[in-house]
Amino acid sequence: MLKKMNLPNKLTLLRIVMVPFIVACMLIDFPLNYFVAGLLFGAAAITDAFDGNIARKNNLITDFGKFADPLADKILVISVLVCFLKAGLCGAVPVIIILFREFTVTSIRLVAAANGKVIAANIWGKFKTISQITAIGIIYAFWALIDFLTIFGVDLTLSPLPVIFTIIGNILIWIVTVITIISGVIYLKDNKDVISDM
Numbered sequence: 137m138l139k140k141m142n143l144p145n146k147l148t149l150l151r152i153v154m155v156p157f158i159v160a161c162m163l164i165d166f167p168l169n170y171f172v173a174g175l176l177f178g179a180a181a182i183t184d185a186f187d188g189n190i191a192r193k194n195n196l197i198t199d200f201g202k203f204a205d206p207l208a209d210k211i212l213v214i215s216v217l218v219c220f221l222k223a224g225l226c227g228a229v230p231v232i233i234i235l236f237r238e239f240t241v242t243s244i245r246l247v248a249a250a251n252g253k254v255i256a257a258n259i260w261g262k263f264k265t266i267s268q269i270t271a272i273g274i275i276y277a278f279w280a281l282i283d284f285l286t287i288f289g290v291d292l293t294l295s296p297l298p299v300i301f302t303i304i305g306n307i308l309i310w311i312v313t314v315i316t317i318i319s320g321v322i323y324l325k326d327n328k329d330v331i332s333d334m
Contacts, residue, residue, distance in 0.1 A: 144191035145201050147183040151208040154180045155215050162219035168283045174276030180212055181269045203245060206257045206265070210238045213268045217309075225275060225305055230313040234268075237320040244327055255327060260319035267315045271308040278305060 141149070154176055161173035187205060191197045214235060220226045241261075248255050257265075278301035285292060292298060 142191075142196045142198065142201075144187040144196050145198065145204065147187035147190070148201060148204045148208045151180045151183045151187075152211055154183075155212055158212075159215050159219055162216070162223065167287055168280070170276060171280035171283050174273070174280050177212075177216060177276060178273060181273070184209060184212075184265070184269070202255075202257075203249060206245075206261060207242065209265045209268075210242065213265070213272065214238060216272050220272075220275065220305075220309075225279070225302060226309045227306060230309045233313050234316050237316050241320060241323055244323075248327070258319075258323065258326060260322045264312075264315050264319040267312050271305075271312045274308060275301075275305040 158173050158176045158180065161169050161176060184205070187201070191201055217226065217231045217234060221228060221231050245255050282292065282298060282301070285297075
């Protein structure tokens with residue numbers, strides 16, 4: 137199956153395969169774990185940029201790619217956000233809202249697929265994904281810096297940095313949540329014919 141799959145779709149699958157390794161780095165406490173997780177997340181995000189560009193440039197767009205690419209993004213982002221939640225880096229409410237939006241959109245896509253219609257991500261969905269990946273990347277950068285400072289023996293016991301980074305991270309996640317809601321509403325509006333047939 138993999139041999140028959142084109143390069144963009146292989147990159148999409150690679151993004152999904154990388155998720156357990158990112159989660160493991162988040163959940164296992166070892167030196168520079170946020171830095172390593174951030175590097176893996178960045179690599180996964182790069183595959184997201186490349187798969188779409190390669191598919192469009194070489195006319196390799198497939199129904200599988202239209203469905204799997206946004207699904208891979210959701211798996212990546214949601215997995216990281218759940219890890220952030222466990223680590224106390226973000227609140228439960230925005231994560232629940234984002235989860236609700238993503239499950240709703242995926243459900244509509246599945247219904248459409250069952251009826252022989254493949255719904256590709258629209259511009260708002262892509263903007264939502266870019267904002268999510270950017271926010272997560274910034275948060276990783278914050279905590280990778282904390283990792284490095286700790287490794288080099290900097291005492292952060294009385295430092296305001298962890299608190300400041302947590303506050304900024306939460307603000308970023310809430311901004312992303314608002315964008316996620318807007319994109320979800322637009323998605324529902326654009327696909328109301330599919331919803332009416334459910």
